[in-house]
Amino acid sequence: SEDVLSKDAGECAICLEELQQGDTIARLPCLCIYHKCIDEWFEVNRSCPEHPSD
Numbered sequence: 001s002e003d004v005l006s007k008d009a010g011e012c013a014i015c016l017e018e019l020q021q022g023d024t025i026a027r028l029p030c031l032c033i034y035h036k037c038i039d040e041w042f043e044v045n046r047s048c049p050e051h052p053s054d
Helices: 038-044
Strands: 003-005 024-027
Touching: none
Parallel strands: none
Antiparallel strands: 003 024
16 A cells, blocks of 8 residues: 655665655555555565565
């Protein structure tokens, strides 16, 4: 689902940009958060980059 980040949350594991308060993010069912770059990730992968076995 899409959401707005309420506080800084470190680095996006895909694009390596900082996840900063106010950024539009995608929150996965496993509760991991990413920038919208996750959309491109899911074009070639079907699982969370941090939880590939889920």
